[in-house]
Amino acid sequence: MIKVKNVSKSxxxxKVLKNVSLNIEGIYGLIGPNGAGKTTLMRTLSGLISANEGEVLIEESDVMNSESLIKNIRDHIAYLPQDFTIYPKATIYECLNHIAMLKGMKDKKERMKRIDKVLHQVNLQDVQTQKIHKLSGGMRKRVGIAQMFLTEPSILIIDEPTAGLDIDERIRFRNLLRELSKDKTIIISSHIVEDVEFLCTKIGILKNGVVLQEGKPSEISQFSRRLVWEITIQSDDLAEVLKSHTVVDIKQKDYNHLDIRVLAKNKPANAKPLEPTLIDGCLSIINGWGMGEECNGAI
Ligand SMILES: Nc1ncnc2c1ncn2[C@@H]1O[C@H](COP(=O)(O)OP(=O)(O)O)[C@@H](O)[C@H]1O
Ligand SMILES: [Mg+2]
Known part of the structure; x- marks a missing residue:
């Protein structure tokens, strides 16, 4: 468990983080629009930058206020930045070898053994002699994950893991994270709810540096209870509906009709109520709707 208590950063x-308090556990999704402060929070958690106020407690130890502990704890934290780029002209193996040396793995035999293991974990063993600049986005992300596992971290912090990946790569990457997540705390940030929906056991929503809500996906979904509707419209009316409604999804119903999923406090005419999903819940919270009084106040 990682407890973030009243962390502020300017x-x-x-001020880009304002009194942020979170209880992070399991596979944790940090959701928020661009500029919300997700990257700043992750960099603070991984010890790359320091906050101005507040504390971060890892398993009840105060990390931010103890230098020696930070060193110790850092060995257990692995961070993958959103824009992870490494030596483009080196091969996958050379990269991992170099990073392993930087991480202080001096024994060559042990290092080779470890690299071999992580290459298998991320399924890159057959392409380890390929150069980084020739890899697809998904493969490059896997190199990023591989370097996290060179040591044995118990906390993984991954910023926007699926940004820039195509759909196939996103699904594969999600599955890889799920496989690797056993017995670990993983924090994943995203501005795309679908990316955390099938992976995360807990979610925190951040906007303008403020935590709007934290909870299990099922709890977050409930914030959009009685707010989600389906209306069927003529295709020609779409522009009008987009102007006047908060549209979550659009499906072609038949040749000239569309089924539109909308969020609305009052039932639109001829609307059918729908079961809320995590995306509906997140949008309701970010828009300041739903059952949470706090979220109304925060926006
Ligand atoms: N090094 C920096 N110097 C000045 N402002 C920054 C810096 N890093 C981030 N910011 C600002 O802090 C806010 C939060 O940024 P960030 O943490 O990157 O958000 P997110 O990751 O949610 O998109 C943004 O307004 C951004 O412009
Ligand atoms: Mg970011």
Whole structure:
């Protein structure tokens, strides 16, 4: 369990994290629009930057306020930045070997054994002699994951893991994370709810540096209870509906009709109520709707 308590961070005069408190456990999804402060929070958690106020407790140890502990804890934390780029002209193997040396793995035999193991874990063993700049986005992400596992971290912090991946790669990457997540705390940030929906056991929603809500996916979904509707419209009316409604999804019903999933406090005319999903819940919270009084106040 990682407890984030009243963490604030400013860049110059701009406060980008405002009294952030979270209880992070399991596979944790940090959701929020661009600029919400997700990356800043992740960099703070991984010890790359320090907050101005507040504390981060890992298994009840105060990380932010103890230098020696930070060193110790850092050995257990692996961070994968969103824009992970490494030596483009080196091969996958050379990269991992170099990073392993930087991580202090001096014994060559042991290092080779470890690299071999992580290459298998991320299924890159057959392409280990390929150069980084020749890899697809998905393969490059897998190299990023592989380097996290060179040590044996118990906490993985992964910023926007599926950004820039195509659909196939996203699904494969999600499955890989699920496989590797056993007995670990994983924090994943995303501005795309679908990316965390099938993976995360708990979710925190951040907007403008403020935590709007935290809970299990099923609890988050409930914030959109009685707010989700389906209306069927003529295809020609779409532009009008997009202007006047919060549209979550659009499906072609038949030749000239569309089924539109909308969020609305009051039942639109001829609307059919729908079961809320995590996306509906997140959008309701981010828009300041739903049953949470706090979220209304925070926006
Ligand atoms: N190094 C920095 N210097 C100044 N402002 C920054 C810096 N890093 C981030 N910010 C600002 O902090 C806010 C939060 O950014 P970030 O943590 O990257 O959000 P997210 O990852 O949710 O998109 C943004 O307004 C961004 O412009
Ligand atoms: Mg970011």
């Amino acid at each position: 860049y110059k005069n701009k």
